[in-house]
Amino acid sequence: MEPIVQYKDIHKSFGDTHVLKGIDLDISPSEKIAIIGPSGSGKTTIIRLLMTLEEPTKGDIYVAGKNLWKMEKGGKSVPAKEKHLAEVRKDIGMVFQHFNLFPHKTILDNCAMPLIKVKKMSKKEAQEQSKQMLDRVGLGDKYDAYPSNLSGGQKQRVAMARALVMKPKIMLFDEVTSALDPELVGEVLEVIRDLAENDEMAMVLVTHEMDFALEIADRVLFLDEGVIAESGSADEVINTSDNPRLQDFLRRFRD
Numbered sequence: 001m002e003p004i005v006q007y008k009d010i011h012k013s014f015g016d017t018h019v020l021k022g023i024d025l026d027i028s029p030s031e032k033i034a035i036i037g038p039s040g041s042g043k044t045t046i047i048r049l050l051m052t053l054e055e056p057t058k059g060d061i062y063v064a065g066k067n068l069w070k071m072e073k074g075g076k077s078v079p080a081k082e083k084h085l086a087e088v089r090k091d092i093g094m095v096f097q098h099f100n101l102f103p104h105k106t107i108l109d110n111c112a113m114p115l116i117k118v119k120k121m122s123k124k125e126a127q128e129q130s131k132q133m134l135d136r137v138g139l140g141d142k143y144d145a146y147p148s149n150l151s152g153g154q155k156q157r158v159a160m161a162r163a164l165v166m167k168p169k170i171m172l173f174d175e176v177t178s179a180l181d182p183e184l185v186g187e188v189l190e191v192i193r194d195l196a197e198n199d200e201m202a203m204v205l206v207t208h209e210m211d212f213a214l215e216i217a218d219r220v221l222f223l224d225e226g227v228i229a230e231s232g233s234a235d236e237v238i239n240t241s242d243n244p245r246l247q248d249f250l251r252r253f254r255d
Contacts, residue, residue: 002065004029004170004202005050010059012045019045021226023059027170032196032203034213034234037223038249043206046223047172050204051094052085063088064169090118093168097179099155101147101162107134108143111162118166133161137191153184160191170202171195177209185209192216210253214238222246 003026010023019042027033035043048054050061052068061068070077071084080088101110111130115121121129134140137157147155156176163171173192177185189212196203196216207213213220213234220237222230224245230237238250 001028003027003062004031004064006060006062007046007049008060008062010046010049010061011057012042012049012054013057019226020049020056023226023228025221025228027202027204029169029202030200032216032218033205034217034220035204035206035223036208036210036213036220036237036249037229041223042226043223044174047094047174047204047206050089050170051092051172052089064091090166091169092172093163093166093170094172094174095156095159095163095176097175099147099152099159101155101158103147105146106143107139107145107147107150107158110147110158111165114162114166130161130165133165134158136164136194137161138187151184152180153187156180156188157191160188164195168201170204173203173205173207175206175208177207208253210238210250222249224249 005027007023007025010020011018012020023046035046037043045054049056056069060070066088068085068088069080071080105113108127108130111134112123112126115126115129116123131140131143134143137160139154139157139161142150142154150158177188180188189209192205193216205213205217217234219231220234221228222237222243230241230243230246237246
């Protein structure tokens with residue numbers, strides 16, 4: 001089966017800081033991957049490159065066989081234009097740490113907006129599809145509410161619904177529980193658990209929720225100093241690896 005995403009020798013530097021140092025990674029359709037590692041190891045950068053929020057310093061990323069950051073022009077490979085980037089990334093959805101909702105729009109309008117703007121859907125159809133997705137994440141009674149009226153967990157579920165309504169083939173989650181109060185984490189993880197169990201799309205989660213990674217991930221990557229230091233099943237990486245750097249990292253969650 002062809003990978004839905006391929007990273008080939010990906011490097012990323014910010015000034016003199018070399019954040020990613022030759023990442024090679026294939027992601028299969030419907031595969032659920034958790035990325036763990038210490039702060040500054042490059043976890044979030046990996047998914048921001050795929051969402052075209054950052055550009056690689058070196059290397060290539062392919063989505064469904066298409067080069068994300070390069071395009072053909074006159075028989076030559078040239079840097080991609082925005083139209084090419086938008087076309088290739090149309091099957092990718094991302095949920096951020098801090099929701100990124102429009103405060104002056106209702107929850108329903110927040111979800112419907114990308115369908116109207118990107119897919120050129122009528123407002124009526126966009127709202128109908130958005131209602132279905134809000135129902136799925138447990139917010140069917142909040143269509144007319146504004147973000148300021150919601151808890152952090154509810155805001156994060158709206159952000160998920162907004163991404164999911166676009167029907168992506170791969171969903172990226174960037175530490176989506178890290179900004180939440182502890183008592184709200186469970187409701188967000190429950191939505192992700194439902195997606196992992198019932199949806200065919202690939203998922204990549206940058207997370208510190210080790211027990212959750214064990215539960216839902218087909219594969220866990222341990223990122224350390226810009227390289228994939230460990231890769232394997234959740235049990236292999238979290239429970240049985242003898243990598244000392246990984247053991248030191250995991251010890252913080254076990255103490």
